[in-house]
Amino acid sequence: MTTWFITGASRGIGRELTEQALARGDRVAATLRQPERLDDLAGKYGELLWRRRMDVTDTAQVERVLGEAFAAHERIDVVVSNAGYGVFGAAEDLADEQVERVIATNITGSVQLARRAVPWLRRQGGGVFVQLSSQGGHLTFPGFAIYHATKWGVEGYFEALAKEIEPFGIKTVLVEPGMVRTGFYDAAERVPVSAPYRGGPADTPALPVENMVGSQSGVAHAIIEAALCEDPPLRLLLNSDAYDAVTATVRRRLAAWESQRDLAYAADTDYVGA
């Protein structure tokens, strides 16, 4: 039987993962800011569901809850760092507190969770660490800069971490969905653009919110399949919009770099003046 540890299990992808895992007969250590939001699942699944209050920005709480979860279960096979949210608005217009809080949640929360989960996974002889990233960890939309900073941040951190912990039998999976029909876009903070940005790119983010193709249950199912397969992939690009946009973006980036090859090599030579 597989045991999961999941952050942000109250709604969206985190809750869907919790429900699908329980429906498979797995155990779930679900963490969320309001544990009572899983009362219905607790009634249905009894001891298979273990839950604790946990805000990922409270590192002391993360450490304590992780310790309790590993103590309460024989082993935890998959840790899912899912909690996160977005902030829309011109980068200049965001309040300092908004910048700091989204970084504290999406990056610092994920980093500190991983730093505290890895010793447990190492001691039990391995496991899988799943980190929710996004197509927005490879491409960008104006009006969403701070969110991209957090997802590009987790891409770099977890790619490097994956190499460090692979020798301990710990696999890392970066999940990169496109736009998924969850409450994410309703929950996102929206900062009205100030006068200089009105009518500009930050004022009309090119996010086709009305035409989201991603299915919450489809994404959760893909995460479960990937985490439990024999050789979990480092990157799990999900949904047709993300597949098309990320592959096209990376191709364009590669072509731009290749067109600059001579410039890149020339910078190896000392500059001696004109």
Ligand SMILES: NC(=O)c1ccc[n+]([C@@H]2O[C@H](COP(=O)([O-])OP(=O)(O)OC[C@H]3O[C@@H](n4cnc5c(N)ncnc54)[C@H](OP(=O)(O)O)[C@@H]3O)[C@@H](O)[C@H]2O)c1
């Ligand atoms: N939906 C998309 O289009 C999409 C696309 C790519 C990536 N993602 C990523 O997928 C993950 C899940 O998003 P979702 O679509 O499921 O969004 P969602 O429906 O808005 O759910 C977000 C979850 O994160 C939790 N959360 C936020 N801040 C938290 C904190 N400080 N501590 C603990 N939990 C916190 C929320 O809890 P509360 O109920 O307490 O607020 C909620 O459970 C996020 O990392 C997001 O960036 C989403």
